[in-house]
Amino acid sequence: AARMRELGHSVLLYESPGGGHGGGSDNGQAAFNSALAYTFLWRRLSPPRAAGSARPDRE
Numbered sequence: 824a825a826r827m828r829e830l831g832h833s834v835l836l837y838e839s840p841g842g843g844h845g846g847g848s849d850n851g852q853a854a855f856n857s858a859l860a861y862t863f864l865w866r867r868l869s870p871p872r873a874a875g876s877a878r879p880d881r882e
Contacts, residue, residue: 839856
């Protein structure tokens with residue numbers, strides 16, 4: 824992530840509080856990780872709304 828920033832790229836990073844490489848430590852954590860990924864993709868890939876409409880979840 825640091826190298827990407829040095830090269831001028833935008834970086835978003837999420838580190839699970841449990842850490843490690845095992846993914847979700849239980850079903851709840853696995854569901855949270857999936858929801859986090861899908862929310863990110865939805866916000867980045869969905870088309871912008873018409874001018875004047877509020878969309879607080881988009882940067």
